[in-house]
Amino acid sequence: MLEITEGSHAVAKAVKMSRPQVIAAYPITPQTHIVETLADMVANGELDAEYITVESEFSALSACIGASAAGSRTYSATTSQGLALMFEVCFNVSGMRLPIVMTIANRALGAPLSIWNDQQDSISLRDCGWIQFYAEDNQEATDLHYIAYKVAESVEVLLPAFVCFDGFILSHTYEPVDMLSQEDVDRYLPAYKPFQKLDSDDPISMGMYATPEYYLEFRYEHDQAMKRAKDVISKAGKEFGEMFGRDYSALVEGYRLEDADTAIVAMGSLCGTIKDSIDEMRLAGKKVGLLKIRCFRPFPAEEIRNALSHVKRVAVLDKNVSIGAKGAVAIEVRDALYGKTMPVLGYILGLGGRDVRISDIKNIISLAESGKGDQFYGLRTEVL
Amino acid sequence: MAENSCELFDSGHRACGGCGAALVSRLLLKATGKDVIIVSATGCMEVFSTPYPETAWKVPWIHSLFENNSAVASGIEAALKKQGRKEKVVAIGGDGSTFDIGMLCLSGAFERGHDFTYICYDNEAYMNTGIQRSGATPYDASTTTSPAGKCSKGNNRPKKDLPQILAAHGAPYVATASIAYPSDVVKKIEKALNTPGPCYVQIHAPCCTGWGFEGEKTLAIGKLAIETGLWVNFEMENGVVTRVKKVVRKPVESYLKEQKRFRHLFKPKINAEEIAKIQAIADKNAEKYGTDLKLKSKSGPVVP
Ligand SMILES: Cc1ncc(C[n+]2csc(CCOP(=O)(O)OP(=O)(O)O)c2C)c(N)n1
Ligand code: SF4
Ligand SMILES: [Mg+2]
Numbered sequence A: 001m002l003e004i005t006e007g008s009h010a011v012a013k014a015v016k017m018s019r020p021q022v023i024a025a026y027p028i029t030p031q032t033h034i035v036e037t038l039a040d041m042v043a044n045g046e047l048d049a050e051y052i053t054v055e056s057e058f059s060a061l062s063a064c065i066g067a068s069a070a071g072s073r074t075y076s077a078t079t080s081q082g083l084a085l086m087f088e089v090c091f092n093v094s095g096m097r098l099p100i101v102m103t104i105a106n107r108a109l110g111a112p113l114s115i116w117n118d119q120q121d122s123i124s125l126r127d128c129g130w131i132q133f134y135a136e137d138n139q140e141a142t143d144l145h146y147i148a149y150k151v152a153e154s155v156e157v158l159l160p161a162f163v164c165f166d167g168f169i170l171s172h173t174y175e176p177v178d179m180l181s182q183e184d185v186d187r188y189l190p191a192y193k194p195f196q197k198l199d200s201d202d203p204i205s206m207g208m209y210a211t212p213e214y215y216l217e218f219r220y221e222h223d224q225a226m227k228r229a230k231d232v233i234s235k236a237g238k239e240f241g242e243m244f245g246r247d248y249s250a251l252v253e254g255y256r257l258e259d260a261d262t263a264i265v266a267m268g269s270l271c272g273t274i275k276d277s278i279d280e281m282r283l284a285g286k287k288v289g290l291l292k293i294r295c296f297r298p299f300p301a302e303e304i305r306n307a308l309s310h311v312k313r314v315a316v317l318d319k320n321v322s323i324g325a326k327g328a329v330a331i332e333v334r335d336a337l338y339g340k341t342m343p344v345l346g347y348i349l350g351l352g353g354r355d356v357r358i359s360d361i362k363n364i365i366s367l368a369e370s371g372k373g374d375q376f377y378g379l380r381t382e383v384l
Numbered sequence B: 001m002a003e004n005s006c007e008l009f010d011s012g013h014r015a016c017g018g019c020g021a022a023l024v025s026r027l028l029l030k031a032t033g034k035d036v037i038i039v040s041a042t043g044c045m046e047v048f049s050t051p052y053p054e055t056a057w058k059v060p061w062i063h064s065l066f067e068n069n070s071a072v073a074s075g076i077e078a079a080l081k082k083q084g085r086k087e088k089v090v091a092i093g094g095d096g097s098t099f100d101i102g103m104l105c106l107s108g109a110f111e112r113g114h115d116f117t118y119i120c121y122d123n124e125a126y127m128n129t130g131i132q133r134s135g136a137t138p139y140d141a142s143t144t145t146s147p148a149g150k151c152s153k154g155n156n157r158p159k160k161d162l163p164q165i166l167a168a169h170g171a172p173y174v175a176t177a178s179i180a181y182p183s184d185v186v187k188k189i190e191k192a193l194n195t196p197g198p199c200y201v202q203i204h205a206p207c208c209t210g211w212g213f214e215g216e217k218t219l220a221i222g223k224l225a226i227e228t229g230l231w232v233n234f235e236m237e238n239g240v241v242t243r244v245k246k247v248v249r250k251p252v253e254s255y256l257k258e259q260k261r262f263r264h265l266f267k268p269k270i271n272a273e274e275i276a277k278i279q280a281i282a283d284k285n286a287e288k289y290g291t292d293l294k295l296k297s298k299s300g301p302v303v304p
Helices: A007-017 A032-043 A057-069 A080-085 A086-095 A136-154 A182-188 A215-244 A269-281 A299-308 A328-334 A359-367 B018-034 B045-050 B069-083 B095-101 B104-112 B164-169 B182-194 B215-227 B260-265 B272-289
Strands: A002-006 A022-024 A050-052 A074-078 A100-108 A131-134 A161-166 A172-177 A250-255 A262-266 A288-293 A295-297 A313-318 A346-350 B035-038 B059-061 B088-094 B117-122 B174-179 B200-206 B233-237 B241-245
Touching: A002 A007, A002 B095, A002 B200, A007 A161, A007 B174, A022 A100, A022 A328, A022 B069, A032 A050, A032 A100, A050 A057, A057 A080, A057 A086, A057 B059, A057 B069, A057 B104, A057 B117, A074 A080, A074 A269, A074 B200, A080 A086, A080 A346, A086 A215, A086 B035, A100 A136, A131 A136, A131 A215, A136 A182, A136 A215, A136 A295, A161 B035, A215 A295, A215 B233, A250 A269, A250 A299, A250 B018, A262 A269, A262 A299, A262 A359, A269 A359, A288 A299, A288 B018, A288 B069, A295 B241, A299 A328, A299 B233, A313 A328, A313 A359, A313 B164, A328 A346, B018 B035, B018 B088, B018 B117, B018 B182, B035 B045, B035 B069, B045 B069, B045 B088, B059 B104, B069 B088, B069 B104, B069 B117, B088 B095, B095 B104, B095 B117, B104 B117, B164 B174, B164 B200, B164 B233, B174 B215, B182 B200, B200 B215, B260 B272
Parallel strands: A022 A050, A022 A074, A074 A100, A100 A161, A131 A161, A262 A288, A262 A313, A313 A346, B035 B059, B035 B088, B088 B117, B117 B200, B174 B200
Antiparallel strands: A002 A172, A131 A295, A250 A288, B174 B233, B233 B241
16 A cells, blocks of 8 residues: 655554564664654554663664574664664674564764764674665665565575665655555565574573684685575565565666666665666766665675676765775675776765765766766865 | 482583582572573683583573673563563673673663573673673782782772662662572572562672682682671662671681782781771671671670
């Protein structure tokens, strides 16, 4: 059913219909509306879950570890400083192979303090062993939660997942979203059956310490599971498409890319603006296309290589910066294209909520065409 | 006590011979029985009991981090409630985990009132990382980060009063115990398990390696701590002290001189001034908790 609703509310509804049994979360802008909405749902009996009002994000994710290990479907949400506080716990969750799903309403990291959007928070945790999805709009943000649970809980994967959507730009925007019914969701995402759990009838030890004889193998198996996740995501995305008409089988998605000379690569809500820009540039005769990365972990290197092999140049837009290097996406896309000869140019933009408009995308295309890249875009030089 | 075959904490773990913390593990599982889920913090106990792929725990057990066992326990308790399961939940950590780095999670879990028991095995320093001071290290103890030296008499702060802090959270049951009195440990843990809400038991667990004494003296050292008044065994119910172990006190030297961590107070010469300060701590404890056995008459026998 089509509903015009705020992004956070749409996500909260999707979470509710995913039937989490334990929720532990802590308020932080711009994620707060999600956890407030869920608290409301629990208070009104619409959602039958234990809701733990923890004293910090660190405890939020730690409590999720306990709940997930004890065999419950578990949910949290955070952003920015909250995610940074969870750093240590994030590695622990994935190392113990607990299929927790967490929404990230992407926001910049301080200092300086900023409550506005970029993707530095989740990108900075790209090595923490979680699946990472990035949503272009609130429809995708909503649907990706069902897919995330399905993939995370699959025995071939057993990994936690971030569903990232841009803070404010999506979380606080009213858009029409086609909400599934509870019956639909139940058909797609059956009740949670944990692969293993803490249980006094069948005691196991979890989170043991590993000597050098074992640690490397743990990490290898973790990496293998993440690589297997690619196929599982494709299958889960395809099944979703077959059931509800929106196909998410591709980890990367092209837009007017087939005959493009210049390809833009981006993640998240930026993709909407880019598509509009491409339509305008196409009218003016410029062969520009977009490759949207929906799943950043596992990293779809092969898919990116295949999708971009024919283009003359690639412009990667990063809402993050690995200070002293480049934007993280640019680095990885360039790696995926290793051996190819087209230039791969990186642009760092939109940090801390700086608006990115159609005119900016057009300017970037001009820069790319003249071979200029690997730079911050849109600097106000007068305040430097 | 049960035969070894009935032990839920298995032998063959890697603790030092005479480790007080290992005794705590064993006594804990005697009190809990099999229907329990244990959450361990990083520290000696976690490391000596679960080198992958071996585990000493014959009950469900999880270790996550150094500072989050109370939060993990909160999540387990919530999940069990939701699933209608009846296992007890126990979080256990060393003094470093409990007094210092885990205080945030501990305070949060107690304030929220989760139904679980928190056990601190208190060996009075960070032993697993090589005997560094913690908020539980006693006054003047020499550790690797509070070494005695020309300008230092060892740890320059008294022990944090964590039982009182947790009682102030409204915890229905807070107790201290010592591995020197094993059946008292079991009784107090059982009481904590059977009291709804967050309960706390802090167990003195002498560490031969970190304190500097022979492994066979662990229980004797534990006893001396109580007999000198430097450790007090008590119970608090709803914030009120309801039971105290009374003793005929010995001077603190009898405890201090048995341990290398206090050796600098006796060698090269006796530091009477510092020993007097430690005696004052013991006197204050005795007064606060009323631990001194009153002698009926000067010549009469003492019945403890
Ligand atoms: C966040 C973090 N900081 C530091 C450490 C290193 N560390 C591991 S165990 C430990 C000390 C443990 O002390 P305590 O809780 O008293 O337990 P004990 O080893 O004495 O049994 C420290 C400092 C860690 N694992 N995690
Ligand atoms: S160092 Fe101390 S606490 Fe650690 S295992 Fe040895 S005796 Fe036990
Ligand atoms: Mg300790």
